[in-house]
Amino acid sequence: MQTLVQTFMERRGDLLTALWQHLGISMASLVIAMMLAIPLAIWAARRPKWAEGLLQLTSVLQTIPSLALLGLLIPLVGIGTVPAVIALVIYALLPIFQNTYLGISEIDASIEEAADAFGMSRMRKLFKVELPIAMPQIISGIRTALVLIIGTATLAALIGAGGLGTFIMLGIDRNNTPLLLIGAISSALLAILLSALVRWFQTAKPKRALTVFGVILVLLAGGGAYSAYANRVETVTIAGKLGSEPEILINMYKDLIEANDSHVKVTLKPNFGKTTFLFSALQHDQIDIYPEFTGSVLETLVKGTNPKGMTAKQTYALAKQRLAKQEQMTLLKPMKYNNTYALAVTKQFKQQHHLKTIGDLTRIEGVLKPGMTLEFIDRNDGMKGLKKAYHLNTTAKSMEPALRYQAINDGRVNLVDAYSTDSELRQYNLALLTDNQHFFPTYQGAPLMKADFAKRHPQIVRALNRLAGQISETDMQEMNYDVNVKKQSAATVAHRYLVQHGLLKGAK
Structure with a gap:
């Protein structure tokens, strides 16, 4: 109470x-x-x-x-x-x-x-x-x-x-x-x-x-x-997907933009929805910017065959090129960390069944009880493609993102999809299985906006590009942990990182 x-x-x-x-x-x-x-x-x-x-x-x-x-x-x-x-x-x-x-x-x-x-x-x-x-x-x-x-x-x-x-x-x-x-x-x-x-x-x-x-x-x-x-003056509306990580990122965007130009008013819309919802909102000019991932662009948002085994630079270049050609959008320079998809099990389960890689799961298909997000189950770069690449014959229960972690912690499932920067990996003492087939593409985060918006707001582009090459996977997981487990506000966590890494001056 x-x-x-x-x-x-x-x-x-x-x-x-x-x-x-x-x-x-x-x-x-x-x-x-x-x-x-x-x-x-x-x-x-x-x-x-x-x-x-x-x-x-x-x-x-x-x-x-x-x-x-x-x-x-x-x-x-x-x-x-x-x-x-x-x-x-x-x-x-x-x-x-x-x-x-x-x-x-x-x-x-x-x-x-x-x-x-x-x-x-x-x-x-x-x-x-x-x-x-x-x-x-x-x-x-x-x-x-x-x-x-x-x-x-x-x-x-x-x-x-x-x-x-x-x-x-x-x-x-x-x-x-x-x-x-x-x-x-x-x-x-x-x-x-x-x-x-x-x-x-x-x-x-x-x-x-x-x-x-x-x-x-x-x-x-x-x-x-x-x-x-x-709101009679022009405002910049920045939205984020569900979760702590997008909320942290959009608060960083807000701080950087407002620090660069005190006359710009930034409105945030955290927990706006899933990938396709935000992309549609950007297409319809209902938002101006949102953080997207290079792998998600290629797998979900644009058309075209994606070569396997691309490097992070190649993935970003292809995503940027297709967005510009097909959607007249600009994907700014990406951050350092790769928030890739992964499969996670408890450390006890990993030791019990001598698991190291995703390929090892084929040995224990009879005991697998996967619980995964509906988006992961239905994506070609998720469970659909994963089953083909690894010849897995198992069916996953669909769950809300947070509920799947509770389920594996309670023992109701024993295999979940995860992002490599999820705070729950540390919170619930989970282990990631190595993607030995290099199936999952690179997922580097970067601000996505319409090309004409970027052209009209070069100062915003410069401000957001300060995040290029910043934030490691460890940094992101730690910030997610501060928000989800320590219950700190995303705005506070975002501002603290920017100040500590010299991207922003002053305290908040």
Whole structure:
């Protein structure tokens, strides 16, 4: 409990920002869903055949897995708030449409006949008779949709839309239970509070309800307007993938850029998502820079056959060339360390089975219980290609990055994928198996940006190139350990390294 309170106090500013983002996304999605579903349900109430089809359609839409839906939307509308809101609206349609339709279509026929007998027009009957009678059921649908939206909106953090999901994802990635609890509890409390508010709207006097609703909309709109005003000058947006290492790197980028030019405003978006999410965001100008790896560029982001056995220099040169030609992007000079993929086992397991290389695993396939990230399992430079290169016949369970380390520590799996700079290798006393076939390509980190951005900002290029050839694998693993295990902030760790190695002056 003490750790939870301490984490809350340290992160209360970030929590307030995430809460505001979550609220904005949720309320925007709810209002749009209501504007679509309620009029459509009113129209369908007198057209049973159409109503059945629309109910089936909204039901099918709600069965689409949220991550799959976000993946489908990214190529169309990019990364950030827009795809998150679209996905949430789609999920909210069914409960609102269904309850509104049932509420109106199930009104007693005698009441409808009485309204007609009084000579009411269709619109007058709708607002004076049908909607008041159906209102409790409509409100129930709105409350259900709202709770669903708030819960699902946590996934918006995966595509850079922010919100309380940032705390949850960060808690999972860093095995930090307080962060996970803060995100989950805040989301639950927000759902309870807003559900109660919707319930109050049902019983409150119309004028008072409209006043409160108007105040909420003004606050949300005012927050958006202030944000636009505050960001009226050009800003540089730097994003990072999930994990401590990308967050450390983007903080280094920020410090170097701002130290080089005090007039530049840098905005950071840590834990933005996976490789393809960030690349899409860069393509759509939603971010300006993010740290990428040379091997990931060749294996995932550009087209072309990759020669085997390339040196680090050859890998970087080919990645830079293809990015410039195919995507009009620039990959700046890489850092020293090679954050390559690797396979890890416990030191006890390694000694027990006399393992040294990945090739030795073929001798003990019957006892292997691999647990690996889904990205590694599906990559050609991951498990797919590894099984062919080493003639391995084993199937891995897919796990979130942080969970696979917990699983091997608990003995639930005995083989995991790893990055050579992961702090968990030291934390859980794991050993890496030698890649004796030299299967894994070189993964040197470097800032990635659009070519026209680099051309317009030569001072930023100069500042970031100061990291070229810096940071060893030991340095990076130690910094990851400071963040993940010692719970130091990524900003502090990044700044300390820059000062200690003469890349930056002054204390922070």
